[in-house]
Amino acid sequence: MTNPDHTCVGAISGSFGVRGEVRLKSFCAEPSDIGSYGPLSTEDGAQTYTITLTRPVKAGYAAMLSGVATKEDADALRGTRLYAPRSALPSLPDDEFYHADLVGLTVLDTGGEVIGTVASVANHGAGDILELSGPGLPSGLLIPFTLAVVPTVDIAAGRVIVDMPDGLIGGDKPDTSDTAPLGQDFD
Template identity: 65%
Template structure:
């Protein structure tokens, strides 16, 4: 992950015989993935323009520039697709891209370092921050538990629930 690019999707496999792919979008609105301009592979060596074709089970059907056959499409399975950061819409003050939270230092309300955000999980009931330090913590990403996210300072202030009981 780089600060100037964000992963917006992945190729889940080939779809059909003419080079169409099954695309998994990581965007809040899945179809938005096609609007971020050419997307690149993680290493930046390939670039694709995306044209969505139809909804398919587990994602979207799409045509990628330069991909003309099933074998080419199948070879891309598992490839992540990255958009330039400046192509993404800005968010309201209380919303964050997961990529911006990964790696941030997490401190408690007294300033004691708890660790760093390693991952964010969403199991349907809201996001959970995985914080790894001396211990591994799973913190609900709610205003009550995470009252402050300071991207400029690279820090999150958390008020973890008591677990001593």
């Protein structure tokens, strides 16, 4: 079980070389910051590692972890997520949020009706995307995490307000009145 006072900042994707280094993928806005948050722990808190970044590698960093001395030790950690104490992370401006703070928030439409919860947050390079879940929502409903679609985030109240784009849920039909049939132009 994840400690709410800790935030996932990276994961070990395997070994690097034969001397106990690991290949480390950073989830930090500035990837090299992963080495500056002090000792990192596993999700259950059973293991703690001091991280020393040794060099950048494709999709991350090569790093030495305290207590990891062999390639076999490093291989055994493949897939391990690493967590930093929340107190070690920098404060964010009012319009920025840690992904972990968004997951689980109640999602309301602009009329105040509950439509679900934030199931996850992803970023595949073009910006953050919220996955919503709830009764009446299609499975895996994704919306862009932009000011136009999510005008209000209130962490203290545990909610986000979403101005749902037409056609995503329920009986909403996209407005196509100003769209010409394929291959035709409006005059």
